[in-house]
Amino acid sequence: MSRIELKDLRKEFGNTVAVNDLNLTIEDGEFIVLVGPSGCGKTTTLRMIAGFEDPTSGQIELDGKIVNDLEPRDRDLGMVFQSHALFPHKNVADNIVFGLRMQNVGKEEQLKKLHEVSELVRISHLLTKMPGQCSGGESQRIALARTLVTEPSNFLLDEPLSSLDAKLRRELRAECDRLHAELQKTFVYVTHDQEEAMTLADRIVVMDLGEIVQMGSPIDIYSDPVSYFVADFFGNPAMNLIEGEFFKEGDGIEFRSDSFNVSVPASYNNMTPGKGTFGIRPENVNVSSSKGDGSRKIGLVEPLGKDTLLYFETTATRPFVAIVDGTESYSAGEPVELTFPDENMFLFDSNGDRIRS
Ligand SMILES: Nc1ncnc2c1ncn2[C@@H]1O[C@H](COP(=O)(O)OP(=O)(O)O)[C@@H](O)[C@H]1O
Ligand SMILES: [Mg+2]
Incomplete structure (x- = not known):
């Protein structure tokens, strides 16, 4: 169970206000999509939630506890990035269980989880391959598996599909949907792609210039935009x-x-x-x-x-x-x-x- 609350969350880089006093409550099990044009502060917000970036001011709470000073590994979050940096000299299986080895999980348990998660994201046939032998879509599935296997309460995904071609993106988008339904965990998904936001989100958070400009269900956002910016952004x-x-x-x-x-x-x-x-x-x-x-x-x-x-x-x-x-x-x-x-x-x-x- 996990609920994420951002309270007046702010991040400045020198004179740039990347995130401008954001207030957002993400409910347990919700699939939330942060969407907006490049540079609007999506990645910075996600990295603050994950603990890779210190807020200039404001609070991040997980289940009511302030976690600003908690190390990333103690936040019970799994993060999937746009670039799926796999270890090139480890085979797929070793890449996936790496996080479990770091947690000193026993060999037998590692294997059990490896096979469960490989079935879940349909990569069981790839386990002995090296990352260099895998396609972009396969690599992205492996990156997902590597995060899933540690069973975090929340998933943070930063444009995980943007390096893939359109067909593969649609396929893996459906996969993300299925995973969310199956795992019933909280997903915070970042994208600049309005279509991805519309198809995946329970709730869309539209950002511009470090601020939230509108929140709502995909259909709310589409049929009742609050501004020219939102009206222009959604729809193709x-x-x-x-x-x-x-x-x-x-x-x-x-x-x-x-x-x-x-x-x-x-x-x-x-x-x-x-x-x-x-x-x-x-x-x-x-x-x-x-x-x-x-x-x-x-x-x-x-x-x-x-x-x-x-x-x-x-x-x-x-x-x-x-x-x-x-x-x-x-x-x-x-x-x-x-x-x-x-x-x-x-x-x-x-x-x-x-x-x-
Ligand atoms: N490490 C950094 N140093 C300086 N400026 C940064 C840094 N990271 C992000 N920014 C700036 O903060 C703003 C928001 O960036 P970012 O969160 O990456 O946006 P998005 O992910 O929505 O494209 C941009 O203006 C970006 O240039
Ligand atoms: Mg980004």
């Missing part, structure tokens, strides 16, 4: 985000930009007009055959099988994207009409904060 293809200005029009509000003018739903009538951003996810754009006036030409058609992506040129750097059913047929240059359901619109003010209806 990303949300269409159009810079423009909100104007008062009679009782209502009208959004105008170089590429789109949109009547904002009446529920926003009390908002403050001014510069801002209009957002709509590609899957929420309704595409219909052109009735003349509001028509725009399809720039590019990208069939993906189940879905088709339609791209529209705008004055923005990113094209506007709509997702339509793969069975519908469209061609480049064809004029169509785009409409946006009221309930799927996202509005952001000039600071990037979400405007609520």
Whole structure:
């Protein structure tokens, strides 16, 4: 049983504030994913939890006990890094049991655990090989096994799959999911990959510039982002985000930009007009055959099988994207009409904060 609490946790490197007074409670058995762009403080947070980095201020508690001064080996944590530094001159089996030997676990017990854990991550056939003879995916499994075998209460994983190709990443992602379900331990998983976060997490913690900007279930984060930053970060293809200005029009509000003018739903009538951003996810754009006036030409058609992506040129750097059913047929240059359901619109003010209806 293990619960991790971070209280006003802070880390400065010279003038850089890597982690800015973080407050986070990770419940026992939870799969939590820290996600955010490179440099936002994910690794530093994880290394402080693990004990490899001393906080500048603040507290780390494990099950209610302050562990700031505890050595990494006394924290009952297992850490898996992005680079899976295996001992090159030891075979796979010896790599895996290394931690057990350090703990003076008896030979028989070592063997028993070695075989259990090898079955769990499906590497029993590799035990006599040398690390140099193993593929990237196999090495990552071995690194996992090496951590699992010591049976820590918490697992800390720092971009463990980022060096692998897309297919292998998906495969091992499913493996992580399965391990979590089987072991029922606490997992703290760090990634810059929004898709990995969405598929793995019980709860996502979105970080930017050393701070938590939003926490919630994957679906909460996707459907109810608190800011432009979060809206832009999650989703592939990303949300269409159009810079423009909100104007008062009679009782209502009208959004105008170089590429789109949109009547904002009446529920926003009390908002403050001014510069801002209009957002709509590609899957929420309704595409219909052109009735003349509001028509725009399809720039590019990208069939993906189940879905088709339609791209529209705008004055923005990113094209506007709509997702339509793969069975519908469209061609480049064809004029169509785009409409946006009221309930799927996202509005952001000039600071990037979400405007609520
Ligand atoms: N040992 C260090 N010395 C100086 N600056 C560091 C050190 N480690 C990290 N940083 C800085 O702290 C910030 C957060 O880094 P990091 O936690 O590695 O981010 P992430 O893992 O999210 O990419 C970055 O600006 C990084 O340059
Ligand atoms: Mg990192």
